[in-house]
Amino acid sequence: MEMVAAVLIDGSADRVFSYRVPESLRGRVRESSRVAVPLRGREATGTILELMPRSESGLPADLALKEVRRLLAEEPLLTASLLRLARWISRYYRASLAQTLRCMVPSAVRPESGRARTRRMARLARVPSEAERQALAKRAPRQAAIVDALLDAGGSGARLPAADFPAAALASLAGKGMVAIEVEEVGRDPYPEEAFVATLPQELTEEQRAAVESIVAAAATEDPKPILLHGITGSGKTEVYLQSIAQIAPTSGGAIVLVPEISLTPQTVERFKGRFSPLGVGVAVLHSRLSEGERFDEWERIRAGQARIVVGPRSALFAPLEKPGMIIVDEEHETSYKQESAPRYHGRDCAVMRARIEGCVVVLGSATPSLESYANTLNGKYSITTLTRRVDDRTLPLVRVVDMRIESRKQKGVSILSTPLRNAIEQRLERREQTILFLNRRGFARSLQCPACGQAVQCRHCSVALTYHKKDDRLVCHVCGYQERPPKRCPECSDPSIQFAGFGTQRVEEVVNKVFPKARVARLDTDTTRRKNAMTEALDAFRKGALDILIGTQMIAKGLDYPNVTLVGVLSADTGLNMPDFRAGERTFQLLTQVAGRAGRGDRSGEVIVQTFAPHSPAIQFARHHDFLGFAAQEMEFRQAFQYPPYTRAALILARGKQEELTRLTLATLHKKLADEPPAGVSVGEPVPAPLAKAQDHYQFQLMVRAASAAAMAGHLSPALDTFKAPEDVRLTVDIDPGQIC
Numbered sequence: 001m002e003m004v005a006a007v008l009i010d011g012s013a014d015r016v017f018s019y020r021v022p023e024s025l026r027g028r029v030r031e032s033s034r035v036a037v038p039l040r041g042r043e044a045t046g047t048i049l050e051l052m053p054r055s056e057s058g059l060p061a062d063l064a065l066k067e068v069r070r071l072l073a074e075e076p077l078l079t080a081s082l083l084r085l086a087r088w089i090s091r092y093y094r095a096s097l098a099q100t101l102r103c104m105v106p107s108a109v110r111p112e113s114g115r116a117r118t119r120r121m122a123r124l125a126r127v128p129s130e131a132e133r134q135a136l137a138k139r140a141p142r143q144a145a146i147v148d149a150l151l152d153a154g155g156s157g158a159r160l161p162a163a164d165f166p167a168a169a170l171a172s173l174a175g176k177g178m179v180a181i182e183v184e185e186v187g188r189d190p191y192p193e194e195a196f197v198a199t200l201p202q203e204l205t206e207e208q209r210a211a212v213e214s215i216v217a218a219a220a221t222e223d224p225k226p227i228l229l230h231g232i233t234g235s236g237k238t239e240v241y242l243q244s245i246a247q248i249a250p251t252s253g254g255a256i257v258l259v260p261e262i263s264l265t266p267q268t269v270e271r272f273k274g275r276f277s278p279l280g281v282g283v284a285v286l287h288s289r290l291s292e293g294e295r296f297d298e299w300e301r302i303r304a305g306q307a308r309i310v311v312g313p314r315s316a317l318f319a320p321l322e323k324p325g326m327i328i329v330d331e332e333h334e335t336s337y338k339q340e341s342a343p344r345y346h347g348r349d350c351a352v353m354r355a356r357i358e359g360c361v362v363v364l365g366s367a368t369p370s371l372e373s374y375a376n377t378l379n380g381k382y383s384i385t386t387l388t389r390r391v392d393d394r395t396l397p398l399v400r401v402v403d404m405r406i407e408s409r410k411q412k413g414v415s416i417l418s419t420p421l422r423n424a425i426e427q428r429l430e431r432r433e434q435t436i437l438f439l440n441r442r443g444f445a446r447s448l449q450c451p452a453c454g455q456a457v458q459c460r461h462c463s464v465a466l467t468y469h470k471k472d473d474r475l476v477c478h479v480c481g482y483q484e485r486p487p488k489r490c491p492e493c494s495d496p497s498i499q500f501a502g503f504g505t506q507r508v509e510e511v512v513n514k515v516f517p518k519a520r521v522a523r524l525d526t527d528t529t530r531r532k533n534a535m536t537e538a539l540d541a542f543r544k545g546a547l548d549i550l551i552g553t554q555m556i557a558k559g560l561d562y563p564n565v566t567l568v569g570v571l572s573a574d575t576g577l578n579m580p581d582f583r584a585g586e587r588t589f590q591l592l593t594q595v596a597g598r599a600g601r602g603d604r605s606g607e608v609i610v611q612t613f614a615p616h617s618p619a620i621q622f623a624r625h626h627d628f629l630g631f632a633a634q635e636m637e638f639r640q641a642f643q644y645p646p647y648t649r650a651a652l653i654l655a656r657g658k659q660e661e662l663t664r665l666t667l668a669t670l671h672k673k674l675a676d677e678p679p680a681g682v683s684v685g686e687p688v689p690a691p692l693a694k695a696q697d698h699y700q701f702q703l704m705v706r707a708a709s710a711a712a713m714a715g716h717l718s719p720a721l722d723t724f725k726a727p728e729d730v731r732l733t734v735d736i737d738p739g740q741i742c
Contacts, residue, residue, distance in 0.1 A: 002054040005029060005068055007037055007046040014096045016049060018057065020065040029068065032076040032083045034110065036069045043069065047101055049083070075303060077105045079320055081357045088353055092710070094721070094734045095343030103343055104318040108292035109299040120162035122170060124150040125180040132178075142169035146179065196273040201246070202239050202391075211385045215244040218383070219252075219325055219361040226352050228332075228377050229365040231387030232626060233597020234394060234561075237365045238268075240387075241328050242275050244363070245309065249281065252325025252360065254308030258316055258347060260334030261555055262287050266536045268311050268330075282307035286316040289532060314339065314347030317354060325360050327351050331558055332364035332373060333590055338739040346737055348373070367597060367628070368590040371639065374632055375646035390601075397568070397599040397606030399624040403615045416503055416511050421569045421609045425512075429519055429548055433604065434564045437512070437551045438595045439505055439571040442525040443467035446502025448475060450490035456501070457491060460484075463694040469527070470506055480696045508551050508571060516549070524552035557595040563602025568595055573612035573620055580691050581740045582644050585619040589631050592623035643683070644741075648706040649713050652738040654690060657730035660699040666730045667701045673720050674705065681708035682716045704741055 003021040008014065019037050021029055029035065033048045059065070078086070078101075086104055090097040128136070128147060136144040146165045150158050162170055162181060173179035204212065211229060218224035231237040245255045259268050265287055273283045284298045284307035301307040303320045310319040314337050317327070329337070329351050337347035348364060355362035364373055364382075377384040390396065400420065407418045417425075428435050447456040447465035456465040459477035466475035466484070474483045490498045509523045522528075522538050529535040535555070542550050543562055550556060576588040592610065600606020612620055622631035640647050653670065657663035667687040675684040683706045690700035707713035717734065726732045 004052055004054050004057045004059065004065065005035070005048045006050040006052075007035060007068070008049050008098060008101070009037075009039060009044050009046040010102075011098065014098055018059060018065055019068045020054075021051070022067045025068055025071055028071055028074065030076055031080060032078040034072040034077060036072060038066050038069060045072065047078075049097075072110075077109065077303075077320065078318075079322055081323075081354070082318060082320065084357050085318075085350065085354050088357075089343050089345050089350060092714075093343045093345050093736050094717075095345075100343045103315070103339075103345075106295070106315075108295045119184060121159045121182045121184055122146065122150065122162045122165060123159045123180045123182055124156055125177055127151070127156050128178055140169065140172065142166050143173050146170060146173060150179070196270055196277060198278040199271070199274040201243055201275075202236075204239065204243065205236065205387075205389065205391065207387045207389060208236050208240050208243075211240045211387065212243050212247070214383070214385050215240070215326075215361060215363055216247050219244075219248045222359060224355075224359075224361040226355065226362045226364060226376070226382045228369055228373050228382050228384045229363050229387070230369055230374075230384060230628070231365065231367060232390065232396065233367045233594065234390040234396075234601050235367075235387035236391045237330070237387065238271060239391075241330070241363070241365070242271065245326055245328075246275075248325040248361070249308060253321050253323035254310070255326040255328065256317060256319055256321060256324055256351075257309065257311045257328045258330060258337070258351060259311065259313060260331045260336045260558070262289055262313055262535075264330075264558065264560075265312060266539070267560070272309055272311055276309055281309060283309045283311060284319070286310060286312035286319060288313075288315070314345075314350075317347055317351055323360075324358055327355050327358075327360060327362040329362065329364045331366055331594075333366045333368055333370040334558070335587070335739050338737075340739070342733070344733075344735045344738075346739075349737065368593045369628070371586060371632060371636055372646040375636065394600060394602075395605055396626050397596055397608045399596055399608040399610060399626075401615045401620060401624055402609060402611045404611050404613045407611075416508055416571060417515065417569075418609070418611055421611065422515060424567050424607060424609055425516065425519075425549070425569070428567045429516060431566075433566040434542070434545070434547070434562065435549045435567040435569065436556060436560075436565055436595070436598050437508060437549060437569045437571060438553075438557055439503075439508055439551070440554050440557075440575050440591070441502075441504045441572070442506070442527055442553055443476065443478075443504035444470035444506035444510075445500035446504060447500070448486055448498060449501040450493060450495050450498045452495035452497060453490060453493040455490060455492040457487065457498075461694070461697045463692060467504060468500055470510070479692065505551055505553060512549060512551065519548045520546065521549045521551065522547050524550065524556055526553070526555075529555075554591065557591055557598070560598055561601055562598070564604075565598055566600060566602075566604050566606050568599040568606070568608045570595060570608070570610045570612075573610045574614050577614060577617060577619065579740075582639075582642075583740070585617070586631075586635055588617070589619040589623050589628075589635075592620065593626060593628070596623065596626070643706060645737075648683075648708060649710050649736075650738060650741055651705045651707075651713055651717060652702055652735040652741060653705065654700060654702045654733045654735070655687075655726070655730055656695075656698045656700050656733070657727075658698055659729060662727060663699045663730050664701050666726050666732070667703060670720070670724055670726075670732070671703050673724060674703075674716070678716055679712065681712050682706070 005019050005021050006016050007019055008016050036043050036045055086100045090100045153160055174181050249255050269285055276283055284302050310316050329348050332348050339345050351362050376382040402418045402420055408414050425435050445468040449456040459466055459482050461482050462477055462479045464479055466477055469476050475486055476483050489496050505523055505525050512521050524538055541547050577584055596608040599608055655663050655667035671687045678684055685704040687701050687703040690702045
């Protein structure tokens with residue numbers, strides 16, 4: 001029977017061509033196999049989307065098909081379930097299937113990338129007689145030394161690295177048939193110098209035990225509901241994950257554990273390797289800071305079944321595990337699960353979809369769940385299990401709010417460290433306890449501003465103020481990376497009194513070092529963690545007590561569990577509140593609650609000091625009392641009144657181009673098409689400049705579409721977008737379920 005393969009060509013706009021499968025490849029190629037095929041006089045690579053008999057292909061009987069040339073790897077890179085997931089992501093998020101597959105299977109792990117590392121090994125093919133050894137010792141002492149080394153290593157079959165021996169002597173022995181040269185792959189370990197201490201399961205609280213039982217029971221059903229694990233900070237959600245996996249993994253293909261930040265990966269890896277490696281269960285790590293070789297090797301370990309637990313940020317969801325029994329999305333509310341480039345998928349929602357396809361249980365864990373996930377528990381789509389107490393009945397930290405309006409009047413100007421916070425840090429230093437200072441703004445000063453005309457120095461390519469970085473003495477754009485030296489006079493009015501405004505983590509570090517000169521201080525932000533392992537080294541030093549004060553951005557706001565941290569200072573709680581986004585309050589509440597949870601996780605009680613100019617904001621007040629249910633009730637009432645998610649689905653359409661008027665007109669034309677008699681339940685907003693109106697010399701305009709359901713959204717958008725032709729100079733992007741809506 002003649003077989004036909006539908007092949008999606010790499011780098012194409014979803015071009016699929018049919019090829020005949022030659023006799024030599026039948027039984028070897030499968031769906032998602034990587035193959036080389038002829039295409040317009042050249043060899044192209046692609047992925048098989050479908051295999052079918054020629055009689056079922058619908059192709060004309062007299063059509064001559066070219067043959068698949070060769071199979072690039074015996075094993076497909078994606079499982080059948082992952083290929084189904086790719087099709088869903090492509091369809092739901094309006095991305096090409098080629099883009100989606102490229103995202104799911106990065107170039108580093110493709111067989112044609114040649115990332116496998118090999119080494120030559122010398123093996124004793126036959127044991128020489130005593131006479132042969134004596135003859136070698138006289139005529140060729142170097143060859144004799146090689147034979148002796150292999151005999152000492154174990155004799156027949158023993159192998160040693162060929163690089164350890166003289167090449168000419170080794171070649172002579174190989175020519176005599178005494179030694180064989182073999183090539184083997186060498187695995188690269190992302191944590192080669194780490195010794196993971198074995199840990200035993202902890203005794204569970206009643207709430208933890210109930211959570212584990214509900215997860216394990218759900219995993220045993222055919223179509224389990226997603227489970228929202230709502231546990232306050234320090235309630236032991238990680239132990240629930242570990243013990244659930246220990247019961248589910250042995251009877252399934254393993255588990256995937258997603259974390260929101262790369263910064264959390266080392267600590268999570270330590271916990272999972274410490275628990276499962278002593279049991280002989282392999283734990284693999286996938287994230288963007290691995291070298292391409294390390295990523296290739298980890299992927300191959302997973303595909304070969306040598307690692308059955310996978311840990312990493314959102315892209316780890318696409319690990320080629322066969323039939324995983326459990327998927328965990330830790331800190332499921334985090335915005336970092338949303339990808340900002342095509343395909344613009346949400347890791348949490350794709351985890352729910354993969355679990356549905358695989359028939360496994362998915363657990364979404366958070367102390368501050370997203371309102372979308374919480375709403376799904378109220379309407380019955382998800383089940384919920386709750387942890388209301390900290391482990392060992394430790395108390396939640398006391399949260400004090402400092403009104404910086406009053407503090408500024410006392411200190412005659414805006415201060416970085418309020419008097420209550422300075423006093424609290426001093427007390428911790430005296431007691432040899434540790435402090436975390438959180439500010440979600442890097443750099444030294446937020447801007448360079450003129451007091452005469454009020455203008456801040458702007459990026460030449462983006463509509464944002466430049467941030468001052470003192471170490472490099474540069475003004476830097478955090479959007480496009482443009483840099484320039486700080487001017488001595490205002491570029492607008494030439495006034496010489498131009499001055500720095502606001503502050504970032506660099507400035508905080510300088511002030512803390514001046515106020516507490518004996519303290520051991522470190523800063524963690526994207527500027528200090530560019531070097532590989534820099535973050536791991538800093539967090540290890542903090543964990544071991546080699547640092548007193550850790551200053552950082554949101555990368556230190558979640559997941560860190562250090563018992564000696566008894567004080568957390570939030571230096572500017574208003575940063576997120578002023579964002580032009582209806583989710584600003586929700587994100588501020590989540591961030592404050594998460595960073596507050598870093599304090600008091602040991603035997604000593606914790607304290608949190610929140611500095612703010614808006615002390616009566618509901619987000620700050622509910623976070624002060626660790627009251628998620630109160631915040632959710634109030635916020636969801638507002639969302640329902642204005643028909644924002646989770647009560648509707650949203651899509652953000654962005655037009656981007658170098659010509660401002662053409663870009664605006666393009667989106668206005670599309671808006672007219674979309675707004676012309678939309679169906680019931682669909683609302684089309686007006687086109688407006690994006691919050692970042694100009695980025696990298698491109699003007700940006702946006703409009704928002706809301707619909708009662710995903711089906712209603714797709715039904716209205718697809719016909720309009722599929723037939724709309726934007727000018728070549730204008731790029732349209734559609735973001736389904738966007739992370740930020742203005």
